[in-house]
Amino acid sequence: PGARSMALDPQTGRVYVGSRRDKLHVITDDNRDGRAERVIELADNLNVPNGVAVLNNRLYVAENHRIAWHSLKGDPEEMADGWTTIKSDMPAKHHHGWRYLKKGPDNRLYVTIGAPYNIGMPQGLEGTILALDADGGNVQTIASGVRNSVGLDFHPLTGEMFFTDNGADNM
Numbered sequence: 001p002g003a004r005s006m007a008l009d010p011q012t013g014r015v016y017v018g019s020r021r022d023k024l025h026v027i028t029d030d031n032r033d034g035r036a037e038r039v040i041e042l043a044d045n046l047n048v049p050n051g052v053a054v055l056n057n058r059l060y061v062a063e064n065h066r067i068a069w070h071s072l073k074g075d076p077e078e079m080a081d082g083w084t085t086i087k088s089d090m091p092a093k094h095h096h097g098w099r100y101l102k103k104g105p106d107n108r109l110y111v112t113i114g115a116p117y118n119i120g121m122p123q124g125l126e127g128t129i130l131a132l133d134a135d136g137g138n139v140q141t142i143a144s145g146v147r148n149s150v151g152l153d154f155h156p157l158t159g160e161m162f163f164t165d166n167g168a169d170n171m
Helices: none
Strands: 003-008 015-019 024-028 038-043 051-055 058-062 067-071 084-087 101-103 109-113 128-132 140-144 152-154 161-163
Touching (some): 015 051, 051 109
Antiparallel strands (some): 003 015, 051 058, 058 067, 109 128, 128 140, 152 161
């Protein structure tokens, strides 16, 4: 319910699904026939776990206020607990507060942080796209003045980043 972002684990074929609600799911293709057998709720009571990325045998989740990871080793039905937070200083405002997360070709994480208004001056991390290492270190602002990016991706040959920038609401 409320699926918004997906990340594929190439080792297992599992698809992790983030949402703008409070739940995180995984879709499994246990017999590798190209059809899903199960949809498993991994965690609930999360704070808008919209952005998901798979990197270094870990599932990363960007919530409204933080980025955290969980090991992908073991049974996905036992992932509700054991999350490790790597970034906790994101603005926890709910208007445009869902985060998109992507693994870059440089094996870094890229996260979008929307501005919580239509017109105004960004404060702190609002209106940016950040890059950070898998441990949360080496944070860099890649783009600023981005009102509300609801997705980003990388060109498969050049590695160039592309992203959306949604203008003012209801226009």
